[in-house]
Amino acid sequence: MTDTPADVLYEGANGHYYTDCQVTTNLRTERWKPCIRQRDPDRRLVETSDGGLLLLTPTDDLPAWAEIRVDDRGTRVVDTRRPLPE
Numbered sequence: 626m627t628d629t630p631a632d633v634l635y636e637g638a639n640g641h642y643y644t645d646c647q648v649t650t651n652l653r654t655e656r657w658k659p660c661i662r663q664r665d666p667d668r669r670l671v672e673t674s675d676g677g678l679l680l681l682t683p684t685d686d687l688p689a690w691a692e693i694r695v696d697d698r699g700t701r702v703v704d705t706r707r708p709l710p711e
Protein backbone atom coordinates (compact mmCIF):
# COMPACT_ATOMS: atom_id res chain seq x y z
CA MET A 626 0.00 0.00 0.00
CA THR A 627 1.45 3.35 -0.94
CA ASP A 628 0.51 6.96 -0.27
CA THR A 629 -2.93 6.39 1.18
CA PRO A 630 -4.79 9.03 3.17
CA ALA A 631 -5.54 6.48 5.90
CA ASP A 632 -3.25 6.13 8.91
CA VAL A 633 -4.40 2.61 9.78
CA LEU A 634 -6.33 0.04 7.78
CA TYR A 635 -8.18 -2.80 9.45
CA GLU A 636 -9.27 -6.13 8.06
CA GLY A 637 -12.50 -7.26 9.66
CA ALA A 638 -13.27 -10.90 10.39
CA ASN A 639 -16.41 -10.28 8.29
CA GLY A 640 -14.32 -9.85 5.12
CA HIS A 641 -14.71 -6.05 5.04
CA TYR A 642 -11.92 -3.50 5.33
CA TYR A 643 -12.08 -0.29 7.38
CA THR A 644 -10.02 2.86 7.79
CA ASP A 645 -9.19 4.23 11.23
CA CYS A 646 -11.72 6.99 10.44
CA GLN A 647 -14.49 4.41 9.89
CA VAL A 648 -13.63 2.58 13.10
CA THR A 649 -13.61 5.83 15.09
CA THR A 650 -16.93 6.94 13.57
CA ASN A 651 -18.61 3.60 14.27
CA LEU A 652 -17.41 3.71 17.89
CA ARG A 653 -18.33 7.39 18.37
CA THR A 654 -21.85 6.92 16.98
CA GLU A 655 -22.23 3.74 19.06
CA ARG A 656 -22.86 1.57 16.00
CA TRP A 657 -20.05 -0.47 17.51
CA LYS A 658 -19.16 -0.86 21.17
CA PRO A 659 -15.59 -1.62 22.20
CA CYS A 660 -15.11 -4.98 23.91
CA ILE A 661 -11.39 -5.76 24.03
CA ARG A 662 -8.28 -4.10 22.62
CA GLN A 663 -5.13 -6.15 22.49
CA ARG A 664 -1.82 -4.35 21.96
CA ASP A 665 0.56 -7.16 20.96
CA PRO A 666 -0.48 -8.25 18.43
CA ASP A 667 -2.67 -5.22 17.83
CA ARG A 668 -6.31 -6.29 17.50
CA ARG A 669 -9.73 -4.91 18.45
CA LEU A 670 -12.91 -6.77 19.26
CA VAL A 671 -16.11 -4.74 18.94
CA GLU A 672 -19.79 -5.51 19.36
CA THR A 673 -21.85 -4.49 16.34
CA SER A 674 -25.31 -2.91 16.48
CA ASP A 675 -26.90 -6.30 15.75
CA GLY A 676 -25.18 -7.84 18.80
CA GLY A 677 -22.48 -9.68 16.84
CA LEU A 678 -18.77 -9.58 17.53
CA LEU A 679 -16.29 -8.25 14.97
CA LEU A 680 -12.53 -8.76 15.20
CA LEU A 681 -10.47 -5.99 13.55
CA THR A 682 -6.81 -6.59 12.70
CA PRO A 683 -4.49 -3.93 11.24
CA THR A 684 -3.29 -4.66 7.72
CA ASP A 685 -1.09 -3.03 5.10
CA ASP A 686 -2.74 -4.78 2.18
CA LEU A 687 -6.03 -4.10 0.44
CA PRO A 688 -7.48 -6.52 -2.09
CA ALA A 689 -7.71 -5.37 -5.70
CA TRP A 690 -11.48 -4.78 -5.37
CA ALA A 691 -11.08 -2.31 -2.49
CA GLU A 692 -10.09 1.33 -2.79
CA ILE A 693 -9.71 4.19 -0.35
CA ARG A 694 -11.89 7.24 -0.96
CA VAL A 695 -12.00 10.59 0.78
CA ASP A 696 -15.19 12.63 0.77
CA ASP A 697 -17.34 14.68 3.15
CA ARG A 698 -17.91 11.53 5.25
CA GLY A 699 -14.17 11.07 5.79
CA THR A 700 -11.70 8.45 4.62
CA ARG A 701 -13.27 5.08 3.90
CA VAL A 702 -12.68 1.79 2.16
CA VAL A 703 -15.08 1.16 -0.74
CA ASP A 704 -15.86 -2.24 -2.23
CA THR A 705 -15.73 -1.54 -5.97
CA ARG A 706 -17.42 -4.85 -6.81
CA ARG A 707 -20.77 -3.46 -5.68
CA PRO A 708 -22.74 -0.44 -6.90
CA LEU A 709 -22.28 2.68 -4.74
CA PRO A 710 -25.01 3.38 -2.17
CA GLU A 711 -27.05 6.51 -2.78
